[in-house]
Amino acid sequence: MNTKKLTRLSLLTALALIIFIVEAQLPPIAPIPGIKMGLANIITLVALYMYGPKEAFTVLFLRIILGNMFSGQVSALMYSAAGGVFCFAVMCALYKILPRDLIWVVSVFGAIAHVTAQVFVAALITETPAVFWYLPLLLVSAVITGAFTGLCAYYCLKRWNK
Amino acid sequence: MLKSNIKWVLIFALLCVLCITLHIVHTKGKSGKLAVIKKDGETVKTIDLSAVSEPYEIRIESDNGYNIIYVEKGKISIKDADCPDRLCVKQGTIENGAYPIVCLPHRVTVSIEKADGEVDAVSGGGAE
Amino acid sequence: MKKIIYMLSALLALTSLCSCSTPVKEAQKTVYAMGTVMELRAYGKNADAALSAAEDEITRLDALLSRGFVNSEISEINKNGGGEVSADTKAILQKGIKVSDKTDGAFDMCIAPLVDLWGFYSKEYHVPASAEIAEILPKTDYNNLIFGGESVNLKNGAELDTGGIAKGYLSNRVIDIFKENGVDSAIISLGGNVQTLGKKADGSLWRVGIRDPEGGLLGTLEALDKAVITSGGYQRFFEEDGKTYHHIIDPQTGMPAESGLVSVTIISSDGAKADALSTAVFVLGKDKGVTLWKNEGDFDMVLMTDEGNIFITEGIKDTFQSDYDFSLITKE
Numbered sequence: 001m002n003t004k005k006l007t008r009l010s011l012l013t014a015l016a017l018i019i020f021i022v023e024a025q026l027p028p029i030a031p032i033p034g035i036k037m038g039l040a041n042i043i044t045l046v047a048l049y050m051y052g053p054k055e056a057f058t059v060l061f062l063r064i065i066l067g068n069m070f071s072g073q074v075s076a077l078m079y080s081a082a083g084g085v086f087c088f089a090v091m092c093a094l095y096k097i098l099p100r101d102l103i104w105v106v107s108v109f110g111a112i113a114h115v116t117a118q119v120f121v122a123a124l125i126t127e128t129p130a131v132f133w134y135l136p137l138l139l140v141s142a143v144i145t146g147a148f149t150g151l152c153a154y155y156c157l158k159r160w161n162k
Numbered sequence: 163m164l165k166s167n168i169k170w171v172l173i174f175a176l177l178c179v180l181c182i183t184l185h186i187v188h189t190k191g192k193s194g195k196l197a198v199i200k201k202d203g204e205t206v207k208t209i210d211l212s213a214v215s216e217p218y219e220i221r222i223e224s225d226n227g228y229n230i231i232y233v234e235k236g237k238i239s240i241k242d243a244d245c246p247d248r249l250c251v252k253q254g255t256i257e258n259g260a261y262p263i264v265c266l267p268h269r270v271t272v273s274i275e276k277a278d279g280e281v282d283a284v285s286g287g288g289a290e
Numbered sequence: 291m292k293k294i295i296y297m298l299s300a301l302l303a304l305t306s307l308c309s310c311s312t313p314v315k316e317a318q319k320t321v322y323a324m325g326t327v328m329e330l331r332a333y334g335k336n337a338d339a340a341l342s343a344a345e346d347e348i349t350r351l352d353a354l355l356s357r358g359f360v361n362s363e364i365s366e367i368n369k370n371g372g373g374e375v376s377a378d379t380k381a382i383l384q385k386g387i388k389v390s391d392k393t394d395g396a397f398d399m400c401i402a403p404l405v406d407l408w409g410f411y412s413k414e415y416h417v418p419a420s421a422e423i424a425e426i427l428p429k430t431d432y433n434n435l436i437f438g439g440e441s442v443n444l445k446n447g448a449e450l451d452t453g454g455i456a457k458g459y460l461s462n463r464v465i466d467i468f469k470e471n472g473v474d475s476a477i478i479s480l481g482g483n484v485q486t487l488g489k490k491a492d493g494s495l496w497r498v499g500i501r502d503p504e505g506g507l508l509g510t511l512e513a514l515d516k517a518v519i520t521s522g523g524y525q526r527f528f529e530e531d532g533k534t535y536h537h538i539i540d541p542q543t544g545m546p547a548e549s550g551l552v553s554v555t556i557i558s559s560d561g562a563k564a565d566a567l568s569t570a571v572f573v574l575g576k577d578k579g580v581t582l583w584k585n586e587g588d589f590d591m592v593l594m595t596d597e598g599n600i601f602i603t604e605g606i607k608d609t610f611q612s613d614y615d616f617s618l619i620t621k622e
Contacts, residue, residue: 024246071246079266105170122264128200128271130262133188136181143174210494218491233492281499281510282477283329283484285555286520 005055009047013059016043020067035141038111038149040067044088045107045153046160049100053092060088078125079118086117103157107150111142189258197238199231200271211236211257211274224268231272238272240265321345323352324457326481332468333475333491340471344464351463354378355456357402357411357449367450372436372443378459379452382562383437386455389566390432392582397570398432398541400444402451408546410537415528417535423544430541458565461485461517465561482525485517485561495609500592503552508594509602509612517561521568522553540573549575552596557606558589576601584621591619 020040029035040063047056064084068077090113094106115138123131195212198205201224217234219241229250232241239255240263250265262273317337321328328348332340354376356362367373375383389397402411403426409415434448444450452459457480465487468476476487477496486496495512502508503524511518523536523546540547554572558564567589571579576593583591583603590605600616607618 099166102166102170108170108174122266126200126202126264126266126269126271127204128262128264128273130273131264131271133261134264136185136188139181140178143178147174209492210490211492215493281507282486282490282496283479283518284482284499284501284507285479285484285518286482286501286522286525286553 005051009051009055009059012043012047013062016040016059016063017067017070019043020063021071024067024071035138035145037145038114039152041087041107041110041114041149042152042156045091045103045110045150046156048091048095049103049153049157050160056092057088060084079121082121083114083118087111087114089113101154103154104147104150107153108143108146111146111149112139115139115142189261195236196275197233198273198275200273202269209233209238211238222268222270224270226268229265229268229270238274239263240270240272243268317341319345321348323348324356324460324481326457328478328480330464330478331476332473334471334473336471337473337476340468340473340476343471344467347463347467348460351378351456351460355382355452357451357453364450364452367442367444371447372441374441379442380440382452382455382459383435383442385459385560385562386452386566387432387435387437389455389563389570390435392586393567393570393574393578395432395541396573396578397454397566398430399450399452399454400430400432400434400448401454401539401541402430402449404430404539404541404544405451405537407544408535408537408539409528410526410539415530415535417530418544427544430544432541454569455562455566457481457483458517458519458561458563461561461565483517483519483561483565484513486513487515489514500553500555503594508553508600508614509592509610509616511557511592511606511611512609513557516557516559517564518555518557519561519564519568520553520555521572523547523572524552538569538572547573549573550595551575551579551593553592553594554579555592556589557591564589580619583619587621 023039044056044060047059064080087110091106091110119135197209197211199207214235220231222229227244229243230241232239237255237257240250243250245265245267250263253263262271264271317332319330319341354363357364386399407418429446429448434445436443461480464478474488478485484498495514497510498513498518499507499510503522527534527536536546538547551572554568556564556568590603593601601619602610602616603619
């Protein structure tokens, strides 16, 4: 790993952390647990398209662990991690298949995977199967926020990489 | 490229319509009167909401903090909590079984179920 | 990079090692006495104090009334063929004799020697020979019990046993102690003898299930300041030569009662009365039980016959619920 790459990845991790923590401080956009913008995913997408799955996963992993510690939401780590990992797996599978212009589609699928995993974990941990009834609403929000973060990543990549 | 963009927009739009329909169908016609408060998946309290005469509060303590549950006739809400996001409080009042109130940081859920034969004690049930 | 990931993983593992549970505020106590498990639940400011006072009372009455303790009041009376009685024994005798009179001795506080003969106290069960029973029957007539208000006399070598009413009397006492301590909501189960006080914290009534002899519940009902006490042959029995013998002995025959009922539940504001009546009605059977109910009128019943039919009296028709069909008994 050369110094330039290390520096860039560090920078991306720092950026992701900042976005994550700032977003955690913002008031929720809807009074339903699990709905959030997921802006930090922009950075995961950028890392994925710039360097590949291995590097992107490192950035994601560090962001989730550190982010939850910094924002004092250790109890939310399980949901965050489950959603993050599943989302990442889906995005990795898709980013090779779909053309680069369709980052937003990759992102939407990632967001869908994210909320689905979160609902599963929430239902498991609280042992309340009724939590699954949140899924339709969460899917709608995933489509909207996923498309938004995907487009953000698309324009970021356009400027940084030319 | 524009074409494939439109294709995906349509697919996702369809998904959204489907989800919203499902949501509306599910929310409608839900009734229930038995509120179940769970912590860590274990029922800590069951309340017959139709039998509540005066509103009252229940405090649920967990390792991560507290939730104050407000019980009224036919409805229930989380009035206050010290969880980081306070989403459970913002979620407001529920009066049917469509959605539970969930406080993920404290692992507390408040749901409404159909009242069934839950009993407080069993006569003739003791070991002689 | 790897080292950092390992370190973070270790941190993550550490932080996830938290979260236990603390229960919602409610005072609860389990007491082992009178050969059974007693569950007490009380709500209110002084619930804790009320529970310890109740436990003291349970221990006191257990020591006073037990036939098993050599020094108990009951043992002394049996040893001496009578004697003066304390206020508690007096109250129990008054209530018990009233039920005996009304049920022609189907409830009998002199039954102990028969129950002994069958081995239900010693748990060395065996079916006695009919000659053995015939020999002992004169002893176990409730008319051998002469109660003079302050003292009791036992004729024909009879022995006094309050076992059929003591738990009901005790549950009355526990509820009284709760009230004295400012508890306004409670439910207790003294080995399956349920008694309730007031309403639940949410304003609804206590819901009491009645055990189905076959398992599960035969029904449920709401109880406001009521004792719900069930007698059933299923509660204690043994098998010999392929036949089942249960612990409720008919004082007339000296044999386990065969009245066609398998479970009798009495709902009454008086726990002692409900306790005695549940045994008596089990011995008497459905028809005589219904006549008794019509004459008395201050209690309700849930009866289950050996054919599985359920009958309830009209006083509980609004709150009784069952998965099975049931018939209503009215006074007409």
